[in-house]
Amino acid sequence: MTSKAQSMALMVPQGSSSLEAYVQSVNHIPMLDAEKEYELAKRLQETGDLQAAKELIMSHLRFVAHVAKGYSGYGLPQSDLIQEGNIGLMKAVKRFDPTVGVRLVSFAVHWIKAEIHEYVLKNWRIVKVATTKAQRKLFFNLRKSKKRLGWFSDDEVGMVADNLGVSKKDVMEMESRMAAQDPAFDLASDSDDENDFAPTQYLEDQASDVASNVEAANWEANAQTRLFAAIKTLDERSQHILQARWLDEDKTTLQELAAEYDVSAERIRQLEKNAMNKIKACMVD
Structure with missing residues (x-):
């Protein structure tokens, strides 16, 4: 590179x-x-x-x-x-x-x-206070209109809505967003509710071995590629036998394959064994 x-x-x-x-x-x-x-x-x-x-x-x-x-x-x-x-x-x-x-x-x-x-x-933030232009305008105007701590009364909500030209529902929703707290990153020490949620629950296990995990994933992908390449070197009949005996979801018996090819079950077993040995040889090389 x-x-x-x-x-x-x-x-x-x-x-x-x-x-x-x-x-x-x-x-x-x-x-x-x-x-x-x-x-x-x-x-x-x-x-x-x-x-x-x-x-x-x-x-x-x-x-x-x-x-x-x-x-x-x-x-x-x-x-x-x-x-x-x-x-x-x-x-x-x-x-x-x-x-x-x-x-x-x-x-x-x-x-x-x-x-x-x-x-x-x-x-980390679950709820964005104002995501649209209209919401941002309402957010800043609402902060100016709020003269005291605590929630608006119904009359105050109506007055603010009239002054800003918005619905009472919009005012109450924005007030709720402004009052919301970011969730704790970790659960409280005394929490025993199985429905409690905290972001830390989704962190990776600190004991995981990243190098081994990546190496195993790379090895598996490489082995799979080599396996399918090795299967393609077999003749069509041997490929079909291995597919039917090992790769299909519904496995085929030796007797069923023997009837299909009009040979003995022992002959199918020999063909299967020979195909396996060829694949092993390709995988080792």
Whole structure:
């Protein structure tokens, strides 16, 4: 990847299609093995080599995108969550000590989550007070009209509605919005109601191993691709037998396939075994 492409990868674009392209891009950046990671981290630690820092950051952007995906339930832009996570990654790279004996991803995940948590805390808001131009106008005028603390009486609501040229319903709704409190980010310590809600209930498990999760997902996707490629190398009859015996929802018996091909059940079993051995050989290569 060129220097220009690396710089672009650090900029998280807006928009679903652009974001998808970004995620695909960072997933194609090669991961570092332990030896290379140690070498780069030592260069950064001892000489302040910025190119080494960039390589460490670029190779771990995929982990940030994976962590940020776990916070998508807050209604906040995914691109912003990733961007905040990238800031956490950069802070982690700056503080990483390779001589401790842990991989960078294990160290960085805490910094990545800390930045995302801070962003969620600062931006969490269930109800927007005024979302339209008319609501914003009513909001500011209502604040000027409210001379005391507490709720308006019915007469006051009518008077304000007349003065501002709006309905009594609009005045009462805006007053309710202005009086509303942001929900607590965590549940109260004495809460025992199963219907109680707090944003913290949707945070990821701090004990999750991000590196292992991403590695497992990548391995599964790669294994599946290789499996279907191996199946395509078989002759049509062998493919059909494996499909019927293992891949279809309603499995077919040896006897049913034997009747279909007018051979013995033992012959179908042999064909199935031979096909399995060919696939195993392709998967090992």
